Amino acid sequence: MTAQxxxxxLRGEGLKQHYEVSxxxxxxxxxxxxxxxxxxxxxxxxxxxxxxxxGCGKSTLARQLTMIETxxxxxxxxxxxxxxxxxxxxxxxxxxxxxxxxxxPYGSLNPRKKVGHILEEPLVINSxxxxxxxxxxxxxxxxxxxxKAEHYDRYPHMFSGxxxxxxxxxxxxxxxxxxxxxxxxxxxxxxxxxxQVLNLMMDIQKEFGLAYIFISHDLSVVEHIADEVLVMYxxxxxxxxxxxxxxxxxxxxxxxxxxxxxxxxxPEQRIEKIRLPGELPSPMNPPLGCAFHGRCKYANDQCRHIxxxxxxxxxxxxxxxxxxxxxxxxx
Amino acid sequence: xxxxSVKNLSVTFGTGENPFRAVDRLSYDVNAGExxxxxxxxxxxxxxxxxxLMGLIDFPGKVMADTLDFEGxxxxxxxxxxxxKITGDDIAxxxxxxxxxxxxxxxxxxxxxxxxxxxxxxxxxxRKAKAIDLLRQVGIPAPEERINVYPxxxxxxxxxRVMIAxxxxxxxxxxxxDEPTTALDVTIQAQIIDLLLDLQKQKNMGLIxxxxxxALVSEAADRVVVMYAGQVVETGPAAEIFANPQHxxxxxxxxxxxxxxxxxxxxxxxxxxxxxxxxxxxxxxLNPRCPYVMDKCREQEPELIATDSHAVRCxxxxxxxxxxx
Numbered sequence: 175m176t177a178q179x180x181x182x183x184l185r186g187e188g189l190k191q192h193y194e195v196s197x198x199x200x201x202x203x204x205x206x207x208x209x210x211x212x213x214x215x216x217x218x219x220x221x222x223x224x225x226x227x228x229g230c231g232k233s234t235l236a237r238q239l240t241m242i243e244t245x246x247x248x249x250x251x252x253x254x255x256x257x258x259x260x261x262x263x264x265x266x267x268x269x270x271x272x273x274x275x276x277x278x279p280y281g282s283l284n285p286r287k288k289v290g291h292i293l294e295e296p297l298v299i300n301s302x303x304x305x306x307x308x309x310x311x312x313x314x315x316x317x318x319x320x321x322k323a324e325h326y327d328r329y330p331h332m333f334s335g336x337x338x339x340x341x342x343x344x345x346x347x348x349x350x351x352x353x354x355x356x357x358x359x360x361x362x363x364x365x366x367x368x369x370q371v372l373n374l375m376m377d378i379q380k381e382f383g384l385a386y387i388f389i390s391h392d393l394s395v396v397e398h399i400a401d402e403v404l405v406m407y408x409x410x411x412x413x414x415x416x417x418x419x420x421x422x423x424x425x426x427x428x429x430x431x432x433x434x435x436x437x438x439x440x441p442e443q444r445i446e447k448i449r450l451p452g453e454l455p456s457p458m459n460p461p462l463g464c465a466f467h468g469r470c471k472y473a474n475d476q477c478r479h480i481x482x483x484x485x486x487x488x489x490x491x492x493x494x495x496x497x498x499x500x501x502x503x504x505x
Numbered sequence: 506x507x508x509x510s511v512k513n514l515s516v517t518f519g520t521g522e523n524p525f526r527a528v529d530r531l532s533y534d535v536n537a538g539e540x541x542x543x544x545x546x547x548x549x550x551x552x553x554x555x556x557x558l559m560g561l562i563d564f565p566g567k568v569m570a571d572t573l574d575f576e577g578x579x580x581x582x583x584x585x586x587x588x589x590k591i592t593g594d595d596i597a598x599x600x601x602x603x604x605x606x607x608x609x610x611x612x613x614x615x616x617x618x619x620x621x622x623x624x625x626x627x628x629x630x631x632r633k634a635k636a637i638d639l640l641r642q643v644g645i646p647a648p649e650e651r652i653n654v655y656p657x658x659x660x661x662x663x664x665x666r667v668m669i670a671x672x673x674x675x676x677x678x679x680x681x682x683d684e685p686t687t688a689l690d691v692t693i694q695a696q697i698i699d700l701l702l703d704l705q706k707q708k709n710m711g712l713i714x715x716x717x718x719x720a721l722v723s724e725a726a727d728r729v730v731v732m733y734a735g736q737v738v739e740t741g742p743a744a745e746i747f748a749n750p751q752h753x754x755x756x757x758x759x760x761x762x763x764x765x766x767x768x769x770x771x772x773x774x775x776x777x778x779x780x781x782x783x784x785x786x787x788x789x790x791l792n793p794r795c796p797y798v799m800d801k802c803r804e805q806e807p808e809l810i811a812t813d814s815h816a817v818r819c820x821x822x823x824x825x826x827x828x829x830x
Contacts, residue, residue: 227690228661334778335547364546364717369761369774376771391690394720398763398772435695437720438764439747444724449699450692453660 183385184239184272184353185215189248191234191409195458206457208234209245210409216402218352219379221386223400223417225393225432229454231409232389236355239387240274241265253352270300273351277358279338283330289316289341290326296348315344318381319374336367340374347378355387360395372399393436397421405429408457408465411484415491425493427470427503464496472497507534508711509558509596509679512572516550516557518565518782525782527553527566529735532809535679535711540702542726542743543715544758548779550735551715552601555681559592560585575679594624597672601684603664607656613640613667614652620674639670644700662693666700673704679711680704687716698725719758723747728814731755734779734790741815751815751822753795789819797821 191209209231216222224232237243239250241257250257252268260268276282283292293312297303303311313323319340330338339359346354359375360368376399379386390396396403396417403420405413405428413426424430431448438444450469455461464482467473477496484494497503514531517524528550535541543551557568560580573580575596580588600606608616617636621627627635633652640648643666656664665685672680682701686694702725705712714726722729722743729746731739731754739752750756759765760773777794780786786793789802801820809818 227692336778365719365758366546366761366775367778369763369772370776372763373771373774393691394763398766432691435691437718437724439720439723439759439762440764443764447695449695453662453693 181218182215183218185251187213187249189245192246207409216385218385219383220401221388222402223388223396224404226406227454230406236357270349271351272353273346274355275342275346275359278362279342315347319344339371353385357389412494419491425498426495428466507536509535510574514570516553517567526735533730538709540712540726542722542729544722545732546779549732594675596679597677598681599668599672599685602688603668612653617671620671624675643670661689681713683715739817751817752819753797754791
């Protein structure tokens, strides 16, 4: 199938984000590879989840996609156009079509502005709409996210966490986006409220045909909402594939460890615990070879010296692991 | 005799006719070597109740209880000085956010040694040796060097390990862990929970694990207390509660987890939020959100009724699954 038939709205190709860091006077500059060669595509109405521990580059990727940060290498294609080559009005237009919802609704809403102002601000900046039109659109979206017209004149502090996240979602939708990047949208919320917000996000996705980039570290949420999953470790993708493949048959030892560390309420859903020793290595001086080798019990000499490639498999998934290729894994 | 016995603990804020009951007649026991899980949404009184145990509720908060006994000592009747001897020594607490709970101005060694100095004394050398030993027990590599680092030099998981080292410095008999892993990644969460449970078994401590993560409690706790708006709505052995939840609230919480909705498009979300200070309903506090609500629930408040080890506060507890089948 061609990209048009699959209706791909956003595609990343070999995205890299390298930062130069000063290590001290007269010392050579170090390089942090926050994102190192990530490729993906999302179709309209589909959800791509990006999972991994803090420091793996999930949020940097989100910043690249929303054009907050310019990638040091690679390309982003939005609706078939290269985002990085856009200038002027075309760039402004593309920015409006890719929106972001942040993790912490207590920090992402301006406490001094009323909800109406927060919602209309993007319209004031980007459109020629008259004030009554703007208000109409704000009220329409407030209703869509399950809030009432009377909330238009209130301040953010008058709302609970779940309601604030609804406001943040409504704000993200004001410019009629095609892609919404959601950076841990429910991790600050209680379970019951989390379920409400997830339901809302899925309803809205259906209604507006949105593509989601859903960034999360909670695998049980990802399993529910995602169509495709990207597992990242230290800036690189270690496993990528359809959600069902990843959850039924995790191949990479890191994916498996993540899954087994996620607590489950039903005893039959728990899988044998794999405990990872240690923590994510420093991105300043990542280990030689496979970045995961220090925490992997299957690591051998090859893993310690050579970096494995991301290899595509028949079932549609991709995996970066020598032990898997050589059949050294015992699950 | 149980290690900690709490009967009808209430914490109220505000004065006048209608003070706000953050915790309302909470009762539970913790035995040595037992893990008690307390779960509930934000605003259900989990943390306030544990602060009350530690004597950390300041004026104008008011703590009342029929019984608040630790090893038979009445915590509410003793002098502040005597109570301070117990808290921090026999009862220790681990707070939610390790990054803010540690003092950024002192090295971690200094902070651990402070706890030892206050409660056990000893020479500086002995205290330092003990601190290094504690860091080793909580799995911090190269403890001799790490003892001299400041909290900002540690990751979240490492800071939480330091917090645990401080908490177990005086060999407490009861450890209260208030959302010990909420700020951490899943793999680190698994490490910290394993560490807590290991230490708890090794030292035969009682452990109160406060969290909003039902799945975590179901894996770690022996007994569970489910709280809603300051009240206990259900309590019992963990395996039993999660296999056969009898209170609509427990059931709703479990249903709202994504893992319960496998194969389904939508999650079964419980509508609404925990009522705050000014909007607590009459009758059963859950009635505006409860899918099984009856007229009686809006007028009368149900009592916590115990059958065997399982107690539930509901006029119409859900049938056990085998009875229903």
